[in-house]
Amino acid sequence: MxxxxxxxxxxxxxxKAKILRVLMVVxxxxxxxxxxxxxxxxxxxxxxxxxxxxxxPAPKPADAPNARAALxxxxxxxxxxxxxxxxxxxxxxxxxxxxxxxxxGGTPFSxxxxxxxxxxxxxxxxxxxPNGNPQHAIEVVAGKYAWNESQIGGGLELGKGTATSMIxxxxxxxxxxxxxxxxxxxxxxxxxxxxxxxxxxxATVVTFPLIGELAGVTVKATLDAKSFVTKVETQGxxxxxxxxEYSDYADRGEIPTNVLxxxxxxxxxxxxxxxxxxxKTADCNNPYVVVPVPDSxxxxxxx
Numbered sequence: 498m499x500x501x502x503x504x505x506x507x508x509x510x511x512x513k514a515k516i517l518r519v520l521m522v523v524x525x526x527x528x529x530x531x532x533x534x535x536x537x538x539x540x541x542x543x544x545x546x547x548x549x550x551x552x553x554p555a556p557k558p559a560d561a562p563n564a565r566a567a568l569x570x571x572x573x574x575x576x577x578x579x580x581x582x583x584x585x586x587x588x589x590x591x592x593x594x595x596x597x598x599x600x601x602g603g604t605p606f607s608x609x610x611x612x613x614x615x616x617x618x619x620x621x622x623x624x625x626x627p628n629g630n631p632q633h634a635i636e637v638v639a640g641k642y643a644w645n646e647s648q649i650g651g652g653l654e655l656g657k658g659t660a661t662s663m664i665x666x667x668x669x670x671x672x673x674x675x676x677x678x679x680x681x682x683x684x685x686x687x688x689x690x691x692x693x694x695x696x697x698x699x700a701t702v703v704t705f706p707l708i709g710e711l712a713g714v715t716v717k718a719t720l721d722a723k724s725f726v727t728k729v730e731t732q733g734x735x736x737x738x739x740x741x742e743y744s745d746y747a748d749r750g751e752i753p754t755n756v757l758x759x760x761x762x763x764x765x766x767x768x769x770x771x772x773x774x775x776x777k778t779a780d781c782n783n784p785y786v787v788v789p790v791p792d793s794x795x796x797x798x799x800x
Contacts, residue, residue: 564692567703568685570724575678575746576756576781594679596786599749599758599779605629609774612786613674615683619788620674623649636663638670639788641710642798652791662797669736671710676741678726678759681718684708700727711737725757740765749779756781 572578578590595616601609608625619639626632635646643663644652651658675684685692688705695702701720706712714733721727729741745760758779764772 564694564703564705565686567694567701567720567724568682568692571678571718571720571726572682574724574757575682575726576748576754577679577682592683593783594756594781596783597679597758597779597781598784598786599776601762601774601776603774604770604772606772606774611673612784612788613677614786614788615674615680618671618674619786620670621646621649621786621788622670622673636666636670637788638667638674639790641667642790642794643667643670644791644794650789652793653789660791660794662794664798668711672714672731672737672739675707675711676716676729676731676739678729678743681716681726681729684716685718736766738766740768749776750781751778752782754782 572592575594577592577594579593580588581591582588596612596614598610598612603609605626605628606624607627608623610623611620613620617640619637621635621637623635624633626634635649635651637644637646637660643666645661645663646652646658647660648658652660674680684707685703685705687708692703692705695704697719700722701724702717703720704715704717707714707716711733714731714737717730717732718726719728719730725746726743728743731737731739742763742765743759743761746757747760748755749758749760750756758776758781760776762772762774762776763770
């Protein structure tokens with residue numbers, strides 16, 4: 498029979514083991530909150546029932562799970578998901594895409610460079626249009642604020658460039674963020690049960706409303722047989738109605754990340770092509786992207 502010292506040592510070891518398990522759960526939860534939503538599908542099967550659930554979830558419309566499954570399939574195809582170990586052989590999958598940059602060229606822009614972030618939603622696009630006026634522009638959006646910069650970060654510090662308010666363009670600029678394939682997946686899942694799935698011409702189509710600053714806009718995303726987003730159509734007021742086509746997906750990073758980015762992007766309005774870009778490079782490894790709002794822009798938007 499074990500003596501008092503051995504018994505006490507055993508109790509302490511058991512207590513430490515319990516604390517370690519709690520810390521592991523807390524750590525994974527924190528990672529999930531930072532990196533993105535936890536995904537279902539295969540991960541849910543591996544995890545089994547959620548121990549936090551006190552009752553069975555309310556039934557959802559019959560097509561809601563199918564829409565979610567289609568969006569998760571697109572996330573898988575794009576390479577947005579990464580496994581996170583829980584211990585005990587259990588894993589969950591996290592959306593690891595938050596920031597990215599890509600460079601392209603074509604019509605009408607000979608140079609097109611975009612740096613973007615999904616949390617918080619923001620995007621800076623530097624473009625050169627040899628036939629435009631102006632020929633060079635830096636267009637920025639961050640949430641409800643939109644402005645142009647004379648140079649990267651213009652207007653943030655006295656004497657270092659200027660920032661010009663572009664009120665009434667913020668919604669159109671935000672659209673550029675959410676109609677990218679990765680934005681489509683994120684926004685479609687955020688729509689929850691309002692996302693609907695159908696089949697058109699043998700292709701899977703997911704339709705859902707946008708929320709927040711873009712409430713009132715409906716997105717229709719077409720997926721091919723490999724679950725890649727090939728077409729995005731939006732319906733909304735004014736210039737928020739557009740169509741974008743994506744093709745030639747590949748890993749375009751200087752350092753391979755297994756995140757696939759389209760090589761060809763065509764944006765249309767009323768059936769006419771307005772932007773035709775060939776992508777040169779894409780950094781999908783969460784590059785450092787910050788888009789602070791200059792004080793002058795905040796003041797201009799509040800007037």
